[in-house]
Amino acid sequence: MAHPHPPGQPTPVEPAEDAWLRPDPALLRLRRTVTLVLVGALVLTATAVAAALSDPTTALAVLAVGLGLLGMLLLAVERRTRAWGYYEREDDLLVRRGVLVRRLSVVPYGRMQYVDVVAGPLARRYGLATVTLHTAAAATDAYVPGLRADEATRLRDRLAALGEARQAGL
Amino acid sequence: MSAGPPPAARVPAAPPADADGWHRLHPLTPLLRGGRFGLVLVVVLGQQGLRAESALLGLGVIAVAVPLVAAFAYVTWRAMRYRLTDTELQVDSGVLTKRQRRVPLARLQSVDVVRPLFARILGLAELRLEVAGGGQTEAPLSYLSEADALALRMRLLELSAGRRGAAVPAGGPTAAAPPELLLVAVPPGPLLWSNLLGAPVWTTGFLLVAVVVTAAVDPRAFGVVAFTVLPVAFGVVTTVVRRVLTEYGFRVSESVDGLKIRHGLLETRSATIPAGRVQVVRVREPLLWRPFGWVRVEVDVAGYAAGGGEEQMSTSALLPVAPKELAVALVARVLSGSLPQPAVPPPPRARLRSPLWFRRLRVGLDDRHVVTTFGFVTTTMDVVPLAKVQSLRLRQGPLQRRLRLASVHCDTAGRRLPGAIAWHRDSDEARRLLAELTARARAARSR
Numbered sequence: 001m002a003h004p005h006p007p008g009q010p011t012p013v014e015p016a017e018d019a020w021l022r023p024d025p026a027l028l029r030l031r032r033t034v035t036l037v038l039v040g041a042l043v044l045t046a047t048a049v050a051a052a053l054s055d056p057t058t059a060l061a062v063l064a065v066g067l068g069l070l071g072m073l074l075l076a077v078e079r080r081t082r083a084w085g086y087y088e089r090e091d092d093l094l095v096r097r098g099v100l101v102r103r104l105s106v107v108p109y110g111r112m113q114y115v116d117v118v119a120g121p122l123a124r125r126y127g128l129a130t131v132t133l134h135t136a137a138a139a140t141d142a143y144v145p146g147l148r149a150d151e152a153t154r155l156r157d158r159l160a161a162l163g164e165a166r167q168a169g170l
Numbered sequence: 171m172s173a174g175p176p177p178a179a180r181v182p183a184a185p186p187a188d189a190d191g192w193h194r195l196h197p198l199t200p201l202l203r204g205g206r207f208g209l210v211l212v213v214v215l216g217q218q219g220l221r222a223e224s225a226l227l228g229l230g231v232i233a234v235a236v237p238l239v240a241a242f243a244y245v246t247w248r249a250m251r252y253r254l255t256d257t258e259l260q261v262d263s264g265v266l267t268k269r270q271r272r273v274p275l276a277r278l279q280s281v282d283v284v285r286p287l288f289a290r291i292l293g294l295a296e297l298r299l300e301v302a303g304g305g306q307t308e309a310p311l312s313y314l315s316e317a318d319a320l321a322l323r324m325r326l327l328e329l330s331a332g333r334r335g336a337a338v339p340a341g342g343p344t345a346a347a348p349p350e351l352l353l354v355a356v357p358p359g360p361l362l363w364s365n366l367l368g369a370p371v372w373t374t375g376f377l378l379v380a381v382v383v384t385a386a387v388d389p390r391a392f393g394v395v396a397f398t399v400l401p402v403a404f405g406v407v408t409t410v411v412r413r414v415l416t417e418y419g420f421r422v423s424e425s426v427d428g429l430k431i432r433h434g435l436l437e438t439r440s441a442t443i444p445a446g447r448v449q450v451v452r453v454r455e456p457l458l459w460r461p462f463g464w465v466r467v468e469v470d471v472a473g474y475a476a477g478g479g480e481e482q483m484s485t486s487a488l489l490p491v492a493p494k495e496l497a498v499a500l501v502a503r504v505l506s507g508s509l510p511q512p513a514v515p516p517p518p519r520a521r522l523r524s525p526l527w528f529r530r531l532r533v534g535l536d537d538r539h540v541v542t543t544f545g546f547v548t549t550t551m552d553v554v555p556l557a558k559v560q561s562l563r564l565r566q567g568p569l570q571r572r573l574r575l576a577s578v579h580c581d582t583a584g585r586r587l588p589g590a591i592a593w594h595r596d597s598d599e600a601r602r603l604l605a606e607l608t609a610r611a612r613a614a615r616s617r
Contacts, residue, residue: 012600012602012605013564013605013608014601014603024379040376056309080600089235091612092608092612095389100567101566101567101568102564102565102566102569103563103564103565103566104563104564104565104604105561105562106561106562106563106604106608107560107561107607108561108611108612108615110615111560111561112275113273113274113277113301114271114272114273114274114301115271115272116269116270116271117269117270118264118266118267118268118269118270119267119268119269120266121266121267124268131215135560135561135581135583136301136472136560136582136583137560137581137582137583137584137589138561138579138585139561139563139579139581139588139589140560140561141563142561156270156272158258160258160272160274164257164274164276167274167276167277
């Protein structure tokens with residue numbers, strides 16, 4: 001076969017935009033809150049320091065810059081969280097993520113070695129967890145954060161069952 | 171189907187479990203886990219405390235720190251539990267960040283019982299699992315009592331062998347060495363020359379330039395320059411010598427077990443590449459070797475060699491140096507089939523993203539392999555058998571997006587070589603390539 005992909009032939013990999021499954025909306029709330037708290041504290045501290053060390057105009061300027069940064073970060077967090085998606089196909093799982101660097105991973109069920117469900121303390125408070133797929137390749141980076149606990153369990157069990165059914169050797 | 175173990179080796183009763191079948195690790199685990207750290211802490215703080223006048227302060231810190239460490243270890247121990255079902259090993263762990271790991275038994279390659287020193291004293295052992303193809307051990311269970319560890323190991327091996335439908339390896343020495351067919355022997359002349367025509371040449375050139383510049387600008391600084399330059403030169407010389415000694419008398423033979431590689435002057439080493447275990451093959455063509463038509467072939471093999479007793483390959487080289495036609499023929503033989511030609515170039519605008527590599531970026535695929543090339547000074551060709559592809563990734567950085575380009579990554583279980591990457595393709599072409607690779611990899615897996 002000379003040309004590996006004659007134009008107009010094979011179907012694309014990705015499903016329609018609305019077919020992608022996404023993290024729970026609570027993830028966005030969680031990330032927004034964390035950003036607000038952490039960066040907000042930083043901005044306030046910086047402003048206070050500026051106010052103490054120099055004149056109010058500088059302090060105001062610092063505050064303005066800080067608030068601008070905070071706004072940009074919040075926007076970035078929102079875009080990044082919205083960009084996450086996963087889709088279960090017949091033989092593999094698709095995971096897409098990233099805004100600046102866009103990534104799409106295709107992980108065949110038969111290649112999955114094990115599935116991790118990880119939840120930090122904050123995520124647990126919101127009832128969310130991250131599902132990570134591992135293959136024998138270190139470069140596989142398919143993970144989806146912000147899944148509700150029951151969805152995470154469902155996904156993990158389904159992936160484990162499919163992986164078992166289609167497992168391929170090395 | 172596998173045969174059960176003989177009655178004499180019946181598995182001892184499993185340790186007590188709770189209502190759902192979850193087991194805890196041995197209660198002494200926190201002592202072991204925290205004990206080592208606590209010991210170090212005591213020693214360090216003890217030294218500090220003795221030196222300073224405030225020995226009391228040192229003692230006070232110890233009195234606070236040790237119970238803290240112990241408490242932390244205890245809490246971590248309580249949070250950890252494991253359960254063995256028919257299909258998988260489940261391990262839950264973590265206090266703040268909870269983790270649930272499920273290891274399908276069909277993936278289990280080997281289970282080792284390891285007894286570190288302190289554990290041995292207390293009669294405990296650690297269980298390490300090796301999952302198919304993984305280089306590092308995963309999900310270690312530490313610590314269990316020795317009896318529990320051995321029992322769990324037996325059960326894991328039984329269940330996993332049953333799931334895989336293979337016989338549990340009995341272990342023991344293999345029969346007499348099978349006959350071998352010598353394929354390639356690397357003569358010492360090219361080996362030496364090829365090593366010299368690499369780092370040494372570049373380093374010498376660089377050094378010459380440095381010397382000339384120093385002499386022209388400030389001859390008095392000559393001594394300083396020579397002083398810094400000498401260790402570098404020495405390092406290069408030692409590297410070359412070591413490499414030549416290791417790869418001297420390189421021979422590749424074909425045997426029933428797979429490809430056998432022997433090399434070494436002072437110390438002969440051997441390794442076996444089982445047929446069908448090769449994950450990635452890389453053929454490198456450095457600039458300085460081009461007049462001779464020499465290339466270097468490297469492989470990445472998953473898992474240890476079959477038939478135990480032979481170490482993992484100490485060099486990843488399949489052929490340290492060889493003429494290109496010979497190397498390609500050997501690679502075709504290793505991968506049992508001819509390779510597709512890497513013929514398809516990226517779109518012209520890829521030159522903006524990757525000006526140096528642009529001329530050499532190519533990709534080619536057929537039903538069984540995918541081949542990519544890249545490089546500027548050294549042309550590198552990666553070959554990945556489609557049946558070995560683990561995951562496929564499409565990646566598009568911000569500059570790539572501006573230029574409507576994307577790269578396709580084929581990941582393998584190889585540890586040293588990442589796999590094949592088709593760089594900077596047109597983004598539609600990349601999507602089609604991803605779909606094509608997915609389909610062909612699936613077909614190749616089921617063959």
